[in-house]
Amino acid sequence: MLPNFVDIATNGVRLRAVVEGRGPLVVLVHGFPEGWYSWRHQIGPIAAAGFTACAIDVRGYGGSDKPPEVADYSLAQITADVAGVVEQLSADGTAVLVGHDWGAPIVWNTALSRPDRVRAVAGLSVPWTGVPAAPLLDQFEAAFTARGRFFYQVYFQDIGVAEAELEANVRAALRKFYYALSGDAPKGTWPNDKPHGATLLDRLPDPALFPAWLSREDEDHFVAEFEASGFYGPLNRYRNHALDFAWQQGYKDRRIEQPALYIGGDRDLALKIFPGVDPVALMAPHLPGLRGAHRLPGIGHWTQQEAPEPVNRLLLDWLNGL
Numbered sequence: 001m002l003p004n005f006v007d008i009a010t011n012g013v014r015l016r017a018v019v020e021g022r023g024p025l026v027v028l029v030h031g032f033p034e035g036w037y038s039w040r041h042q043i044g045p046i047a048a049a050g051f052t053a054c055a056i057d058v059r060g061y062g063g064s065d066k067p068p069e070v071a072d073y074s075l076a077q078i079t080a081d082v083a084g085v086v087e088q089l090s091a092d093g094t095a096v097l098v099g100h101d102w103g104a105p106i107v108w109n110t111a112l113s114r115p116d117r118v119r120a121v122a123g124l125s126v127p128w129t130g131v132p133a134a135p136l137l138d139q140f141e142a143a144f145t146a147r148g149r150f151f152y153q154v155y156f157q158d159i160g161v162a163e164a165e166l167e168a169n170v171r172a173a174l175r176k177f178y179y180a181l182s183g184d185a186p187k188g189t190w191p192n193d194k195p196h197g198a199t200l201l202d203r204l205p206d207p208a209l210f211p212a213w214l215s216r217e218d219e220d221h222f223v224a225e226f227e228a229s230g231f232y233g234p235l236n237r238y239r240n241h242a243l244d245f246a247w248q249q250g251y252k253d254r255r256i257e258q259p260a261l262y263i264g265g266d267r268d269l270a271l272k273i274f275p276g277v278d279p280v281a282l283m284a285p286h287l288p289g290l291r292g293a294h295r296l297p298g299i300g301h302w303t304q305q306e307a308p309e310p311v312n313r314l315l316l317d318w319l320n321g322l
Helices: 036-048 075-089 103-113 136-143 161-168 170-180 216-229 232-239 241-251 308-320
Strands: 005-010 013-020 025-029 052-056 095-100 118-124 260-265 290-296
Touching: 005 075, 013 036, 013 075, 025 036, 025 075, 025 103, 036 052, 036 216, 036 308, 052 075, 075 095, 075 103, 075 241, 095 103, 103 118, 103 241, 118 308, 136 241, 161 170, 161 232, 170 216, 260 308, 290 308
Parallel strands: 025 052, 025 095, 095 118, 118 260, 260 290
Antiparallel strands: 005 013, 013 052
16 A cells, blocks of 8 residues: 655655554654654554554655755754644644654654644654753764774764765665664674764665565665765764754753653664663653663664564553553
């Protein structure tokens, strides 16, 4: 069945979304480098459970608008996009938000800044540990760059550099990136000893046989989307750390009070950026409504794609209990 695409005008841009079902609104927000399609295993089950499932293409991706300036991709702008989607599609003006990877900080921060629009919030892969005390890029540079080590978010800062590397061969780039961060990749596939000045794809393998969670049809979809749209908009999300930090300071005295859920994988490298720090354990003081924090065994970064059945079970149990 062909997806039901809907164009949504919000915050001065037009977002493409796939919308299915009838009932309370659930907005699904993807991460990098993905799109609405990363929720392909969740849209139908959420709709069948009596909800309206809405999986958006974040601005800069797929069929959504692609504003020209780096600052157009700040958290202030993208959270306003999401709040506008809720306003447009929800009968009562509220929704449940679910986000993965960059989509998780987007939905956490939307819940923080727009509690009038968000009745519950779930994050996949990236937990909520409160408004940061310093810009995240500063923390990454201190932990990695100052020690001569490569860190991908630092590498992404120079406009055009990562774009050129990724767009030279989109299929190979996506295969290498997806595989290296998956739970199927052997330990060490993402090289921790890469020096500052290396490139993103340096020493990342392209597996002869990709894990079953990403079929050739799935791969073709993502490749076609990024060959058409490029990576400039998606990468700009990483170039707004200073703006994001300044904006978040306006909410530093708030907590996310709504019912919340966290789902991650125990092989997700995003949870191992700072050795010795358990970010999931840091969530509780900032999420008084947390109703579950789950780590799925053997699962890497692409949570809902790698483990659709357990993710759907956890999500639906939580949704039905709200």
